[in-house]
Amino acid sequence: xxxxxxxxxxxxxxxxxxxxxxxxxxxxxxxxxxxxxxxxxxxxxxxxxxxxxxxxxxxxxxxxxxxxxxxxxxxxxxxxxxxxxxxxxxxxxxxxxxxxxxxxxxxxxxxxxxxxxxxxxxxxxxxxxxxxxxxxxxxxxxxxxxxxxxxxxxxxxxxxxxxxxxxxxxxxxxxxxxxxxxxxxxxxx
Amino acid sequence: xxxxxxxxxxxxxxxxxxxxxxxxxxxxxxxxxxxxxxxxxxxxxxxxxxxxxxxxxxxxxxxxxxxxxxxxxxxxxxxxxxxxxxxxxxxxxxxxxxxxxxxxxxxxxxxxxxxxxxxxxxxxxxxxxxxxxxxxxxxxxxxxxxxxxxxxxxxxxxxxxxxxxxxxxxxxxxxxxxxxxxxxxxxxx
Numbered sequence: 001x002x003x004x005x006x007x008x009x010x011x012x013x014x015x016x017x018x019x020x021x022x023x024x025x026x027x028x029x030x031x032x033x034x035x036x037x038x039x040x041x042x043x044x045x046x047x048x049x050x051x052x053x054x055x056x057x058x059x060x061x062x063x064x065x066x067x068x069x070x071x072x073x074x075x076x077x078x079x080x081x082x083x084x085x086x087x088x089x090x091x092x093x094x095x096x097x098x099x100x101x102x103x104x105x106x107x108x109x110x111x112x113x114x115x116x117x118x119x120x121x122x123x124x125x126x127x128x129x130x131x132x133x134x135x136x137x138x139x140x141x142x143x144x145x146x147x148x149x150x151x152x153x154x155x156x157x158x159x160x161x162x163x164x165x166x167x168x169x170x171x172x173x174x175x176x177x178x179x180x181x182x183x184x185x186x187x188x189x
Numbered sequence: 190x191x192x193x194x195x196x197x198x199x200x201x202x203x204x205x206x207x208x209x210x211x212x213x214x215x216x217x218x219x220x221x222x223x224x225x226x227x228x229x230x231x232x233x234x235x236x237x238x239x240x241x242x243x244x245x246x247x248x249x250x251x252x253x254x255x256x257x258x259x260x261x262x263x264x265x266x267x268x269x270x271x272x273x274x275x276x277x278x279x280x281x282x283x284x285x286x287x288x289x290x291x292x293x294x295x296x297x298x299x300x301x302x303x304x305x306x307x308x309x310x311x312x313x314x315x316x317x318x319x320x321x322x323x324x325x326x327x328x329x330x331x332x333x334x335x336x337x338x339x340x341x342x343x344x345x346x347x348x349x350x351x352x353x354x355x356x357x358x359x360x361x362x363x364x365x366x367x368x369x370x371x372x373x374x375x376x377x378x
Contacts, residue, residue, distance in 0.1 A: 005318055110339070111337070145329075
């Protein structure tokens with residue numbers, strides 16, 4: 001049972017967003033820019049960062065939906081998502097993404113945990129300033145989203161097919177478009 | 190030295206915002222709605238929640254700038270800012286705000302740390318669902334802002350005058366426009 005009365009039938013963050021459309025709009029805009037809009041990091045890479053941080057924060061809804069979006073963005077590759085959550089240093093991903101995941105993990109533990117060594121490693125693997133910036137902000141933003149979703153005790157169904165199906169749709173259409181399904185028209189513009 | 194090449198002379202989050210205006214926009218809008226928009230909680234109360242969470246996350250820039258904004262709102266009750274950071278249960282704030290600060294502190298530790306007892310206590314003190322929602326989201330959002338500011342290792346000057354004028358500006362105008370319009374003098378470094 002959620003801590004407050006959220007609209008029924010909308011799991012995870014969707015119930016919270018429908019409850020408060022004024023804050024839903026900037027939240028959707030932020031995640032759209034960070035994860036979906038074209039960038040030198042692919043959507044799949046960015047979704048893996050979001051999934052990893054959500055997994056470290058132990059947020060079932062976020063790690064499952066973003067894991068599904070990552071898989072859909074990576075040609076339906078669910079095994080790489082599992083690898084990243086388990087042990088990203090041994091996963092079949094680029095050395096650059098591994099270095100960025102180190103930074104993301106440090107941000108998850110606290111802003112002051114980010115080390116100059118981790119930044120130097122990422123830079124050595126070709127990461128640009130904006131990629132490092134976005135990695136820090138994606139990790140920071142998921143420390144917000146995860147706390148929002150779990151802090152309200154939202155409903156988080158254990159139904160992998162639901163996440164898989166929705167993941168494909170978000171990967172294709174993006175967050176803002178999909179949010180129009182559950183937000184009043186004026187908030188989803 | 191910041192981890193990436195941020196615009197010089199801009200303190201804390203203002204440098205991250207200037208570096209990446211695309212993500213700055215929704216982040217500003219979110220802060221504006223949560224802290225400055227219409228609410229049954231006063232702006233002073235909401236700034237105290239933001240200050241408390243930033244203090245628990247040990248983010249100097251955020252706790253000082255939001256503490257200054259809270260002080261500007263609170264006027265002759267500005268001493269509450271230091272009291273809340275030190276020991277809010279024995280501060281002069283309302284019982285309702287104390288109950289909301291308990292929830293905010295739980296969110297800071299992690300979404301799953303929010304207890305039904307804390308929510309019940311807030312409700313007993315008259316907190317509404319919307320006030321509980323906003324408390325959870327303010328606390329979650331500051332777990333993002335704090336990590337963003339410290340995770341990039343932004344410049345955070347120790348200049349009380351700069352923060353009090355930022356606080357005045359934020360209290361008067363909110364978060365949509367930069368509270369610092371020109372680089373702070375180099376000599377302040």
